[in-house]
Amino acid sequence: MDQNSVIAYSLLVFTSFFTLINPISILPVYLGLTAEIGNKEKLQIASRAVFAALLILLGFAFSGQFLFKFFGISVDSFRIVGGAIFFIVGFDMLNARLSPIKGGKDEIHKAAKDIAITPLAIPMLCGPGAITNAIVLMEDAVTISHKIAFAVSVLVVLLLSYLIFAFSTRIVKYLGETGINVMLRIMGLIIMVIAVEFFKAGITPFINSFLN
Numbered sequence: 001m002d003q004n005s006v007i008a009y010s011l012l013v014f015t016s017f018f019t020l021i022n023p024i025s026i027l028p029v030y031l032g033l034t035a036e037i038g039n040k041e042k043l044q045i046a047s048r049a050v051f052a053a054l055l056i057l058l059g060f061a062f063s064g065q066f067l068f069k070f071f072g073i074s075v076d077s078f079r080i081v082g083g084a085i086f087f088i089v090g091f092d093m094l095n096a097r098l099s100p101i102k103g104g105k106d107e108i109h110k111a112a113k114d115i116a117i118t119p120l121a122i123p124m125l126c127g128p129g130a131i132t133n134a135i136v137l138m139e140d141a142v143t144i145s146h147k148i149a150f151a152v153s154v155l156v157v158l159l160l161s162y163l164i165f166a167f168s169t170r171i172v173k174y175l176g177e178t179g180i181n182v183m184l185r186i187m188g189l190i191i192m193v194i195a196v197e198f199f200k201a202g203i204t205p206f207i208n209s210f211l212n
Contacts, residue, residue, distance in 0.1 A: 006145045013137055013153035016194050019187040020089065020129045021053075023161035024175075027168045029124065033115050046165035048116035050158045053125035057134045057154055064135035075139045079202030082132040083195045089129045090191030125161065129191075136198065 034042045060067075068075065134154070141147045164171060175183070 002143070002145070006143075006149050009140070009146050010149040010153050013150050014157060015190065016133050016137070017057075017130060017154055017157045018160070019190045019194070020086070020127070020133055021125055021157060021161060022184070022187050023125075023164040024171070024183050025187075026120075026124050026161075027164065027172050030120065030165055031168055031172065033120070043166060045116045045120070046162055049120035049125060050162045050165075052117050052121035053161075054155065054158050056121065056126045057130060057158075058151060060131050061134040061138035061150065061154075064138050067135070068139075075136070076202045076205050078132070078139075079136055079198045082129075082136050083197075083199030083202060085129050085132055086191050086195030086198060089127075090188045090195055092188070094185050094188035094192065125158070 030046070034045060037045070067073070068078070138147070138150055141150050
């Protein structure tokens with residue numbers, strides 16, 4: 001039974017992070033930022049961005065309990081807020097809208113060495129939704145097996161993101177704008193379903209407490 005729960009938990013972590021990070025939708029931005037950069041440098045930027053995202057997500061995940069205690073925040077409150085954030089993100093994705101990156105081309109080129117961290121790692125790979133997801137799902141990791149499953153699932157998602165970046169030119173050419181928009185809408189729908197589940201899980205204890 002515990003093995004089944006770990007598998008189910010792993011699938012939840014993988015699905016939620018992959019749809020929240022949504023590396024397919026990042027491809028046009030990634031290609032735009034690296035348009036005047038050689039293939040070798042592109043791969044280096046992608047690897048740095050993915051590695052930074054991994055450290056950030058695991059850092060927030062494993063420090064979540066400390067943050068909750070320090071600020072006096074309950075996990076259920078965080079689930080409600082997380083559900084609201086996910087719903088907004090999912091709604092934008094369902095309508096094939098992407099959050100624009102602030103800054104013009106001149107600013108982006110001046111910061112060419114730092115684009116792996118900003119804006120690729122933060123906020124594109126590690127936006128508010130992904131960070132919230134990391135903290136909330138780690139709170140649900142009740143055993144060591146669950147914690148290991150969490151770390152492995154996040155690693156797999158980010159490795160897939162790196163591969164998608166590595167083959168970005170071919171993928172965009174194959175999918176086209178229509179294909180990317182279709183995938184964006186499908187992932188947005190999944191995110192909205194996860195948002196409802198998070199919101200329900202967070203608000204149910206408050207309702208039960210009020211009724212009792």
